[in-house]
Amino acid sequence: MVIKILRDFTKRMFSMFFTSKKEIALGFYGPPNAGKCVTPDTEIVLHDGRIVSIGELFREYSEEIDFSEDKEVYVDIRKDNLIVPSLDPRSLKIVPKRASHIYAQKYNGKIIEIITRSGRKIKATPNHPLLRVSDEGVKFIRSGDLQIGNCIGITKSLSLISSLTIPQITTDVNFEINGKMIKAKSKFHNPKSITIPSYVDEDFVSFVAYVLSESHHGRNKIIFSNTDPLMLSHFQYLAKKLFNLDSILRINKNVPQIEVYSKTLNDWLSESVNMTPQLSGNKEIPSLLMGLSDNISSVLLRRLFDCEGYVPKTVRERGAEIEFSSKSRRFVEQVQILLNRFGIVGKFKKKEIKGQYYYRLLIGGSDNHRLFRDKIGFQLKKKSDRLDNLCEAGLKRNRFYLPIMNLLENIRKKENKTQGEFYLDSKHISRMVRDNRISYHRLGEMARKSNNEVIKTLAGSDNVWDDIISVTEKDYDGFVFDLTIEDNHTFIVSNGIIAHNTSLANRICKDWTGEEIGKVSKVAHETRSVQFKEEVEIKYKEKSLKFKLVDTPGIATKVDYEDFMKQKMKKKQAQRRAKEATQGIVEAIKWLDDMDAVIVVIDATENPYSQVNITIVGNLVARDIPVLVVANKVDLKKANIKKVEAAFPDYDVVGISAKYGKNMDEFYESVFNLAKKA
Amino acid sequence: MKHSFKNIYWFVIKKVKMGRKKIKGLTLQFIPYREISGLDSVERIKKLLKIILDNKVVVLQGRLRVDEESRLIEDTMVMIDNVKGFKGIELEVISGDNEGRSFFERFKSGIAKMIVGQQDAITIIGPASIVKEMKKDPSKLEIVMS
Numbered sequence: 010m011v012i013k014i015l016r017d018f019t020k021r022m023f024s025m026f027f028t029s030k031k032e033i034a035l036g037f038y039g040p041p042n043a044g045k046c047v048t049p050d051t052e053i054v055l056h057d058g059r060i061v062s063i064g065e066l067f068r069e070y071s072e073e074i075d076f077s078e079d080k081e082v083y084v085d086i087r088k089d090n091l092i093v094p095s096l097d098p099r100s101l102k103i104v105p106k107r108a109s110h111i112y113a114q115k116y117n118g119k120i121i122e123i124i125t126r127s128g129r130k131i132k133a134t135p136n137h138p139l140l141r142v143s144d145e146g147v148k149f150i151r152s153g154d155l156q157i158g159n160c161i162g163i164t165k166s167l168s169l170i171s172s173l174t175i176p177q178i179t180t181d182v183n184f185e186i187n188g189k190m191i192k193a194k195s196k197f198h199n200p201k202s203i204t205i206p207s208y209v210d211e212d213f214v215s216f217v218a219y220v221l222s223e224s225h226h227g228r229n230k231i232i233f234s235n236t237d238p239l240m241l242s243h244f245q246y247l248a249k250k251l252f253n254l255d256s257i258l259r260i261n262k263n264v265p266q267i268e269v270y271s272k273t274l275n276d277w278l279s280e281s282v283n284m285t286p287q288l289s290g291n292k293e294i295p296s297l298l299m300g301l302s303d304n305i306s307s308v309l310l311r312r313l314f315d316c317e318g319y320v321p322k323t324v325r326e327r328g329a330e331i332e333f334s335s336k337s338r339r340f341v342e343q344v345q346i347l348l349n350r351f352g353i354v355g356k357f358k359k360k361e362i363k364g365q366y367y368y369r370l371l372i373g374g375s376d377n378h379r380l381f382r383d384k385i386g387f388q389l390k391k392k393s394d395r396l397d398n399l400c401e402a403g404l405k406r407n408r409f410y411l412p413i414m415n416l417l418e419n420i421r422k423k424e425n426k427t428q429g430e431f432y433l434d435s436k437h438i439s440r441m442v443r444d445n446r447i448s449y450h451r452l453g454e455m456a457r458k459s460n461n462e463v464i465k466t467l468a469g470s471d472n473v474w475d476d477i478i479s480v481t482e483k484d485y486d487g488f489v490f491d492l493t494i495e496d497n498h499t500f501i502v503s504n505g506i507i508a509h510n511t512s513l514a515n516r517i518c519k520d521w522t523g524e525e526i527g528k529v530s531k532v533a534h535e536t537r538s539v540q541f542k543e544e545v546e547i548k549y550k551e552k553s554l555k556f557k558l559v560d561t562p563g564i565a566t567k568v569d570y571e572d573f574m575k576q577k578m579k580k581k582q583a584q585r586r587a588k589e590a591t592q593g594i595v596e597a598i599k600w601l602d603d604m605d606a607v608i609v610v611i612d613a614t615e616n617p618y619s620q621v622n623i624t625i626v627g628n629l630v631a632r633d634i635p636v637l638v639v640a641n642k643v644d645l646k647k648a649n650i651k652k653v654e655a656a657f658p659d660y661d662v663v664g665i666s667a668k669y670g671k672n673m674d675e676f677y678e679s680v681f682n683l684a685k686k687a
Numbered sequence: 688m689k690h691s692f693k694n695i696y697w698f699v700i701k702k703v704k705m706g707r708k709k710i711k712g713l714t715l716q717f718i719p720y721r722e723i724s725g726l727d728s729v730e731r732i733k734k735l736l737k738i739i740l741d742n743k744v745v746v747l748q749g750r751l752r753v754d755e756e757s758r759l760i761e762d763t764m765v766m767i768d769n770v771k772g773f774k775g776i777e778l779e780v781i782s783g784d785n786e787g788r789s790f791f792e793r794f795k796s797g798i799a800k801m802i803v804g805q806q807d808a809i810t811i812i813g814p815a816s817i818v819k820e821m822k823k824d825p826s827k828l829e830i831v832m833s
Contacts, residue, residue, distance in 0.1 A: 567775025567815035591764035
């Protein structure tokens with residue numbers, strides 16, 4: 010540790026004195042987030058197990074903000090502590106991170122729809138970056154630049170955390186509470202009293218799994234039908250044990266079924282666990298059950314697969330895959346997220362039966378099957394025997410491949426090893442090199458013997474790489490959304506695709522130049538709304554410039570909550586926003602001392618005086634920090650660059666259009682000039 | 688920057704009800720440089736904010752140091768959170784520009800700045816509830832009242 014610090018220090022000292030290119034700190038002052046992103050139906054995984062579409066999420070936080078066309082709206086949600094799982098692009102590990110802003114914009118133009126081999130799909134604007142692995146290593150790439158055959162990241166291991174306690178009924182609006190017993194209130198009937206469990210355990214999870222998979226769940230009855238006598242009696246036992254409810258066994262069309270009648274039970278399930286009777290197409294696992302411990306998750310999956318899973322009789326049967334199918338897409342995606350906990354990755358397929366669509370999750374490959382047997386397994390003897398067959402077959406389907414053979418060959422040459430030594434086995438290597446792909450499995454075996462950092466990171470990652478089978482461009486007119494995540498800047502879409510959020514600073518130095526932001530460093534600052542990236546490099550006309558990029562909220566000398574109220578916000582909310590704004594400004598001021606040069610971004614369509622305070626620009630100049638004023642959105646009719654120039658008479662003003670990349674030459678020229686001054 | 692907000696709390700508490708007062712007319716308060724030259728940063732800011740909280744516009748001879756200026760904005764932010772009706776400030780500086788001057792003149796003013804502080808400038812600070820915006824042209828300053 011000490012040696013590392015010393016080494017870093019000497020390196021830094023060396024670079025300070027002996028290299029002519031000094032890394033300068035370049036500050037972006039402007040709205041913290043102004044990227045374009047994904048369509049509103051994109052569903053995002055939250056750390057507490059919920060899966061929410063980003064459009065809904067935005068509505069949840071924006072409440073009554075009314076946003077008109079051509080306007081970008083970003084909402085600061087740091088106070089709400091929205092935690093999402095996020096992939097650290099350096100270590101490729103998934104860690105929980107806080108979302109700082111949510112953003113919406115009216116967008117009219119092309120969107121890119123990407124479908125991967127395993128059936129995962131994402132719709133995003135061409136500027137939206139996705140994680141990709143190639144011979145150049147792991148990088149974010151604009152979705153507009155992706156091609157068929159490229160490999161993008163999807164989740165492999167993901168652990169969510171939700172509470173173990175079931176929310177208790179405290180108000181007696183709908184229920185009469187009598188000690189541990191509750192009873193639904195009813196005008197005309199006298200419903201049965203039931204007991205309720207207070208925490209999530211194996212029994213409760215099993216009951217929910219049965220209800221979700223093989224039951225008719227009505228408003229006042231649950232009818233579980235199955236041919237397996239063991240499962241029937243288990244369900245009967247659970248109803249009695251958990252809720253003290255007696256059930257009836259009936260044979261309906263030769264299928265035995267267990268009927269449980271209780272209005273109270275169904276009312277309680279929908280109020281407390283948020284499990285309302287749904288049509289089969291809208292079924293979903295309650296978010297309460299999405300982030301349980303490994304043991305209980307495994308029970309939940311076992312019950313679900315016992316009921317809805319299918320295992321082929323013989324290995325020869327087409328696919329030889331464990332199949333889980335449902336009419337509800339979300340249900341299937343949730344099962345995949347639960348399987349991610351054990352590192353099992355399947356593929357999605359859609360199937361049409363009699364004009365209705367069914368979603369299938371297919372788990373293929375003996376690696377996955379073995380994992381499934383060890384971690385989850387089946388209770389039904391028939392299915393578990395079949396699974397044993399699959400495990401022994403040594404199937405290699407559904408393996409994920411990485412197109413990084415050139416990268417590996419370079420490493421091998423550097424380490425001076427033969428192919429046999431490096432890949433541990435000289436089989437298939439020429440084919441691997443020719444096809445430029447290596448299986449994730451093989452990389453994992455290599456990592457055990459190798460000391461190479463790249464191989465270790467790639468093999469130990471929480472994600473796998475899935476190749477794209479279709480990229481289509483579509484016209485889109487509507488709103489697009491984005492979520493800003495602190496530090497890591499990635500979030501996870503419900504079907505497992507890892508997406509990058511975009512920000513204004515990113516947009517300027519990444520989206521247009523095609524250059525990536527190399528590292529995302531963690532800031533040991535108590536405030537984290539200031540984003541901070543090191544070693545950003547932009548290249549323009551054979552010149553290159555390295556700098557540290559600091560993305561901060563704008564600085565103002567006045568904050569009036571009534572301005573927020575003009576956006577149709579409620580008074581209390583407006584006051585809260587105003588308070589957040591003032592705190593953001595205090596943070597941004599603290600960073601002033603560390604800047605070498607500053608780019609102030611102004612929306613040319615709005616009054617420049619109300620955006621970035623001129624005082625602060627004067628202050629920067631008085632500190633001898635060079636300033637460049639960028640007027641964005643000059644493509645719009647409303648834009649008035651003269652007004653911006655009038656507001657900042659002493660400084661260089663460059664008018665650009667971020668959307669269309671207009672006037673970028675002049676912008677880069679100015680950035681290089683600015684860097685010279687710094 | 689080390690910062691404690693303790694020292695501004697005393698008048699925060701005192702002026703909590705400020706927003707309810709009705710403003711009658713406009714008061715400008717001129718402060719010569721010598722009034723603040725003897726004070727340290729904290730006291731200068733305290734003095735200025737006190738006047739601003741009385742809904743007066745300050746016209747100050749000279750200008751604040753850059754760190755004082757940013758400190759003033761920081762304190763203003765804290766005040767916005769704590770003082771009802773206070774919306775922030777407008778601040779602008781006009782100073783004699785160096786550009787038309789000869790080398791010797793610049794050198795002279797540089798030395799003078801070092802010794803006595805920058806006096807050849809005027810700083811105008813007003814509460815945002817009174818001053819709507821300030822438009823700056825290199826040579827002139829326009830103040831728009833609300």
